[in-house]
Amino acid sequence: MAILEQEERNEYLCVHEDTVRKVLKEMPPEEDLYDLAELFKVFGDSTRIKILYALFAAELCVGDIAQLLGMSQTAVSHQLRVLRTNKLVKGRKEGKIVFYSLSDDHVRTIIDQGMEHVDE
Amino acid sequence: MAILEQEERNEYLCVHEDTVRKVLKEMPPEEDLYDLAELFKVFGDSTRIKILYALFAAELCVGDIAQLLGMSQTAVSHQLRVLRTNKLVKGRKEGKIVFYSLSDDHVRTIIDQGMEHVDE
DNA sequence: GTATCATATGAATAGATGTTCAAATGATTG
């Protein structure tokens, strides 16, 4: 009885074992996949995308971005922190003002590639 | 007094108006930026990234993927729905089994580009 | 028809995430 109940609860999966084994060999390490997802997560917010697009055009301070997006300065600052932590933007301090710009061209390439897909 | 209080509450933003105007002109339409963020959001989950990577290697049914990732069949099915809705994967029905594969090569390009950034 | 298997769906729940508010830092000016 107990065994039958256990079997009832069991999930019978349709599995093609050979294929699964083959695919498993070709999978990158867990950590890389996790990091990749984390990277895309950063791009997966419209506020951050807007900030990055704005920085395509010019170096901007926090206030500029807030004005541009019609958002509070704090909200922008929080998002800039996310972008900074993930090395997508960098800040240059000039007196009290911090001017932000893109870290490298990789950022632009990734976004452009995504935009191509969206444009279809 | 009332006016002063209002001013106290006011957020004084540091804004370079000329720059902001220039950048504003070069910004893509709101909707495109929103769609782009939505696209990246789909890539921004490690389960979905793993599924996509698995589909790089072979056409797989739901059970295969569940086994491969060590996840429940339902969890995988829910994520496949997200990927299907966003046209990143497509399903081919053969009897009771649904075989999933990538919709197009764009998916691979975007992920590869992201992985390059992570690998640094 | 019923039974079984593969997948899908809906509701519920727990955890993550973005914005706001209040307060703190850091730099300039008088």
Place this chain on the structure above:
DNA sequence: CAATCATTTGAACATCTATTCATATGATAC
């Protein structure tokens, strides 16, 4: 030094999201 400005930080709150559980659909086999 105090006052002001630009930015940052932390906590609170509301919303979103991924997984689980239970159930439903859809297809094959008996």
